[in-house]
Amino acid sequence: MTADEPLSGRSPGPVGAGPLTAVPSDAEAEDAFRRILRWIGEDPDRDGLRDTPRRLVRSFREYFSGYDEDPEDVLRKTFEEVEGYDEMIVLRGVAFESHCEHHLAPIVGRAWVGYVPDRRVVGISKLARVVDIYAKRLQIQERLTAQIANTIESVLRPRGVAVVVKATHHCMVSRGVRKRGTDLVTSRMLGCFRAQPITRQEFLAFVNSDTPA
Numbered sequence: 616m617t618a619d620e621p622l623s624g625r626s627p628g629p630v631g632a633g634p635l636t637a638v639p640s641d642a643e644a645e646d647a648f649r650r651i652l653r654w655i656g657e658d659p660d661r662d663g664l665r666d667t668p669r670r671l672v673r674s675f676r677e678y679f680s681g682y683d684e685d686p687e688d689v690l691r692k693t694f695e696e697v698e699g700y701d702e703m704i705v706l707r708g709v710a711f712e713s714h715c716e717h718h719l720a721p722i723v724g725r726a727w728v729g730y731v732p733d734r735r736v737v738g739i740s741k742l743a744r745v746v747d748i749y750a751k752r753l754q755i756q757e758r759l760t761a762q763i764a765n766t767i768e769s770v771l772r773p774r775g776v777a778v779v780v781k782a783t784h785h786c787m788v789s790r791g792v793r794k795r796g797t798d799l800v801t802s803r804m805l806g807c808f809r810a811q812p813i814t815r816q817e818f819l820a821f822v823n824s825d826t827p828a
């Protein structure tokens with residue numbers, strides 16, 4: 616086995632562990648959760664907790680399934696060349712759940728994704744997939760916002776991309792400063808959204824007029 620061959624089938628992902636780090640097995644991950652249960656003062660063998668490590672491993676697989684998928688692929692495989700349509704396309708209020716990389720606490724929010732195409736358009740469900748794939752990794756909201764915008768920019772080569780993310784960070788709600796009811800708003804504007812205030816305002820009007828479904 617060469618040094619850069621992964622030690623398990625699961626790829627560590629672009630912001631994951633380095634190439635020399637072996638990815639632990641499910642059994643090892645379960646064992647780690649069992650240790651944490653002991654560490655908080657629990658008995659991992661009591662009835663209610665016996666299956667908890669296994670459930671946690673399954674939940675973590677789902678929370679972090681975004682490492683197994685390539686968002687650029689999702690867009691690259693599906694865009695269509697169309698002539699003539701050059702108006703703004705906005706996908707509003709895409710609900711997502713992510714986890715902060717500092718505390719592994721949930722980040723729950725919505726994303727507004729807009730772009731002005733230059734010949735290439737993509738099905739709107741694919742834009743939602745891109746949000747989801749990046750959300751299902753350990754994140755900070757600023758990077759999540761930038762990654763969504765940059766991926767659309769680099770694959771679709773549109774005239775502009777705009778992304779606004781609004782989210783609640785549970786690490787602020789349940790620990791630390793304990794501020795319930797605050798959310799964080801981040802945005803990234805590229806191309807015509809950055810250069811033309813009127814285009815940006817049109818997009819932000821969509822964002823601000825939205826009432827969550």
Ligand SMILES: [Zn+2]
Nearest residue numbers: 715717718786
């Ligand atoms: Zn946090």
